[in-house]
Amino acid sequence: MRIDIEDLRVAYAGRTVVSGAHLVAAEGEITGLVGPNGSGKSTLLRTVYRHLKPTAGRVLLDGTDLRTLSPTRSARHVAALPQERGGDFELTVREVVAMGRTPYKRAFAGEDAADRDIVAQALSDVGMAQAADRRFTALSGGERQRVLLARAFAQNPDVLVLDEPTNHLDIRHQVELLTLLRERRRTTLVSLHDLNAAASVCDRLHVLHAGEVVASGPPRDVLTPALMAEVFGVRAAVVDHPLTGDPLIAFDHRASEDSATRVLDTYGN
Known part of the structure; x- marks a missing residue:
């Protein structure tokens, strides 16, 4: 599935943060958002995973306005790793990752063997299988980051929306995470501060500056x-x-x- 963002405008606290953004995240490609602090990257991503409501414009999933979908249907298609990570889960690592299966479960339904396999695979993919029984609150910042990414993988979405996913990760785990994203070939919209990482992993970049998209294209053409x-x-x-x-x-x-x-x-x- 692809994401199309059309004339997106977002304002809060009386201030316009994103003004008239147009961009595309093509199916199976990694699309990067880059720009200085305060340029509107996180705000734009929050509208894609429906944490914020735009004041104008649309976010389309294969031509369907995401706002017309129920939260459950939307969550089956789009999984997010926000910048606001949260760190107070009094749960085990495995229980946190299993939260990614919620959109597929009926109320009060327990997990089945397929859920358990998906969660185990997601933990293995991010190198956290050995920590499945540890408390989430006992993890380092980088470990928490990988667990929350595993939760997004367990959601089995068509689109991944990742806001600074390499934050808190050492260089080895940064490389492994970015390699994993390329191997999965899932439609991915990701913000990155590291421009060299963006140039390496992204098929297309959109550059934001003062809430506007000022350049778009392959990394070599943009940077x-x-x-x-x-x-x-x-x-x-x-x-x-x-x-x-x-x-x-x-x-x-x-x-x-x-x-x-x-x-x-x-x-x-």
Whole structure:
């Protein structure tokens, strides 16, 4: 299934946070949202998994407005890993992951063998099978992150919506998580702060700046020195990764304040 976002506008506390966003998450592709802090990435994702209601525009799932679906039907199609993780579950790791099966259960129905197999596989996929009987509250931040991702996998959705899924993960688990997403080939809409990770894992990027989508396309077309300067305010060069051939962004961490302006003067808008 694909996600189409049409002229999306979101406002709260009297302030417009997303203004007129148009973007696509194509079926089976990983679509990345990148942009500075406060650019509207998380707000946009919250409208996709129905935590926020847009003031205008639509989020379409294969042409159907997600708002017309019941919460249960919507949850069977779209699973989310929000940035607000929560850490007060007085449950075991396995019980937290089993919550992902809720959209498929009747009221008060217990789990069956198929549910147990799905939960076990989800835990194995994120490398947390050995922690199934541990208390969720006893886990580190990175371990909790992987358990909550397993819960989203157990939901068996058509679309994954992930808000900064690599937060709190060490480099090994970041690489494993991003590799897992590519192997699954599930329609995925993901926000990432790490632009090099986004360039490596995403088929398409949408760049948000001040609540607007200012660039869209394959990472190599989008992540240019001029965009780095204009949107992120940094001086950077884009080269080929020596191991993968993906775009690799080299930032100038010693740049002076006017370096980004000089990049724009050199490369243009």
